[in-house]
Amino acid sequence: MGGSIQVQAIVNQLNPHFINNALQWLQVRLDRNNDKEGIGVVGKLSENISTVFRNSRNQKAYHALPNELKLAENYLFIQKQRFKDMLDYEMPDEDILQSLEDVNIPLLMIQIHVENAVEHGIRNQAKGGSVKVNCNDEKDYIIIHIEDDGVGREAAKKIGSKGTQNGTKMLQELEIIYNKQNNFEIKQFYEDEIFETTGGVKYGTRVILQIPKQYNYEI
Amino acid sequence: MNSFKPLRCVILEDEDDIRKWIVEKLENYPELEIVGEAANIDDAYRLIATTNPEAAFMDVQLIGGDAFTLLNRLEKNNLPIPYIVLATGYPEYVMTALNDYRSYVVQYLVKPFIDNWEFKFRRGIDALVGANMNKISNESAPLLIPQPTIKKETVDFTFLQNKGSLLRLDFAKVAYLEAAGGGESIVVTDDGNHQIDLTLNKFIQILPAHFFRISKSNIINTTRVITINRGERTVEINCIPKNKSLGISDTYYVYFLGKLPLAKDQLDKKN
Numbered sequence: 001m002g003g004s005i006q007v008q009a010i011v012n013q014l015n016p017h018f019i020n021n022a023l024q025w026l027q028v029r030l031d032r033n034n035d036k037e038g039i040g041v042v043g044k045l046s047e048n049i050s051t052v053f054r055n056s057r058n059q060k061a062y063h064a065l066p067n068e069l070k071l072a073e074n075y076l077f078i079q080k081q082r083f084k085d086m087l088d089y090e091m092p093d094e095d096i097l098q099s100l101e102d103v104n105i106p107l108l109m110i111q112i113h114v115e116n117a118v119e120h121g122i123r124n125q126a127k128g129g130s131v132k133v134n135c136n137d138e139k140d141y142i143i144i145h146i147e148d149d150g151v152g153r154e155a156a157k158k159i160g161s162k163g164t165q166n167g168t169k170m171l172q173e174l175e176i177i178y179n180k181q182n183n184f185e186i187k188q189f190y191e192d193e194i195f196e197t198t199g200g201v202k203y204g205t206r207v208i209l210q211i212p213k214q215y216n217y218e219i
Numbered sequence: 220m221n222s223f224k225p226l227r228c229v230i231l232e233d234e235d236d237i238r239k240w241i242v243e244k245l246e247n248y249p250e251l252e253i254v255g256e257a258a259n260i261d262d263a264y265r266l267i268a269t270t271n272p273e274a275a276f277m278d279v280q281l282i283g284g285d286a287f288t289l290l291n292r293l294e295k296n297n298l299p300i301p302y303i304v305l306a307t308g309y310p311e312y313v314m315t316a317l318n319d320y321r322s323y324v325v326q327y328l329v330k331p332f333i334d335n336w337e338f339k340f341r342r343g344i345d346a347l348v349g350a351n352m353n354k355i356s357n358e359s360a361p362l363l364i365p366q367p368t369i370k371k372e373t374v375d376f377t378f379l380q381n382k383g384s385l386l387r388l389d390f391a392k393v394a395y396l397e398a399a400g401g402g403e404s405i406v407v408t409d410d411g412n413h414q415i416d417l418t419l420n421k422f423i424q425i426l427p428a429h430f431f432r433i434s435k436s437n438i439i440n441t442t443r444v445i446t447i448n449r450g451e452r453t454v455e456i457n458c459i460p461k462n463k464s465l466g467i468s469d470t471y472y473v474y475f476l477g478k479l480p481l482a483k484d485q486l487d488k489k490n
Contacts, residue, residue: 016309017280017308017309019308020308020309020329020330021234021280021308021330023330023331024237024308024330024331024332024333025234025236025237026331027331027332027333027334028237028240028333029236030333031240031333031336032240039333040334042331042333042334043331043333043334043335044334046331
């Protein structure tokens with residue numbers, strides 16, 4: 001435990017000014033080679049680094065839902081440039097985002113599931129696949145679906161694809177702590193093998209996040 | 220745009236590769252004339268002192284001191300400070316700039332900003348042009364009676380020469396003005412329209428600060444604004460007998476929004 005606190009303290013010393021200036025330099029070089037894709041990837045990457053750093057420095061483990069969706073979208077944008085036709089994605093409409101600005105969500109809560117969908121669902125499938133994220137307003141909650149048509153959690157496990165279990169476990173622990181002090185609870189569910197081929201092979205995963213509109217994150 | 224002189228602009232940035240890149244890009248904009256560049260704070264100070272630029276693209280970090288130290292030094296020595304597009308890799312600096320230097324800094328660029336730079340530079344240059352236009356209209360001596368305090372909000376009317384007689388113009392009754400060609404403008408008021416032998420450029424020097432230029436063709440009374448359609452870049456003006464919708468041109472758009480009492484953070488986020 002003590003070790004991890006020390007590491008956190010060291011990470012916080014990493015100077016974002018240095019990172020952003022270095023990435024700016026890199027973008028100038030990429031522009032000289034007319035590498036628009038490269039510039040885009042560096043831009044999105046830097047946004048995500050800044051978001052995580054800023055929250056980490058402020059010791060804030062939650063942020064506004066549109067910011068979290070932006071993290072996930074940037075992640076998918078970068079992966080799309082890397083994997084091309086093997087990956088498609090859909091994010092909620094811009095119009096919805098505005099209405100979500102007052103709703104908070106634990107940092108990385110959507111991003112981690114999106115990453116799982118890509119790394120374990122889709123990249124374990126020869127033909128690739130797609131990820132869809134959507135948000136619905138349901139009374140006291142925002143319900144978020146993260147859906148992929150990858151191999152599914154069981155099949156991924158058999159292949160030996162484990163990945164970010166640390167991430168999801170960490171989120172679950174955080175959720176328990178937060179929920180104790182709130183009337184409306186954060187919840188996440190999995191729906192496995194949501195699709196079936198004509199040959200009877202089941203595949204795909206849907207993660208459902210239930211995020212209360214009113215929620216106290218201060219411990 | 221053609222009727223304006225380009226703004227004399229300096230580029231202050233400590234990294235050679237990035238500074239050269241910015242200079243190369245900005246040289247393509249007719250709105251700007253690059254009069255010099257500098258990497259360190261002393262050169263930057265001398266450059267501004269000798270060239271007296273109207274605009275600057277400036278990084279917070281300079282060799283030998285930061286942009287805020289430079290601005291302090293200029294201020295202390297009573298040297299005019301240009302309007303600034305400020306670049307920084309450290310978003311916290313934006314807060315400092317917002318608090319202490321908001322009258323100079325017209326736009327921020329958060330590094331790395333090369334992603335979609337055309338859009339960001341466009342916004343920055345529009346803001347520089349807008350700020351300078353407004354400065355000119357504030358500083359110029361008023362052309363017509365009554366003098367001297369035409370700009371003050373307390374004076375709510377003026378007299379205009381109108382075909383040999385003097386027409387009293389109550390500012391509160393003016394909805395908007397439209398260029399009529401031949402050096403004349405149409406003033407649209409609640410009492411009817413008047414064709415006056417003055418260009419919009421002259422008018423903006425006479426009218427109070429809440430009148431604002433939104434395009435080559437129009438000046439509006441901002442207290443008459445009902446809605447702004449940001450998609451189409453039009454503004455709806457309360458007008459008798461019927462409300463009027465007018466286009467806002469790119470050059471004036473950003474600065475126009477900056478003039479209105481609205482939540483700027485929200486706008487930035489949206490963009």
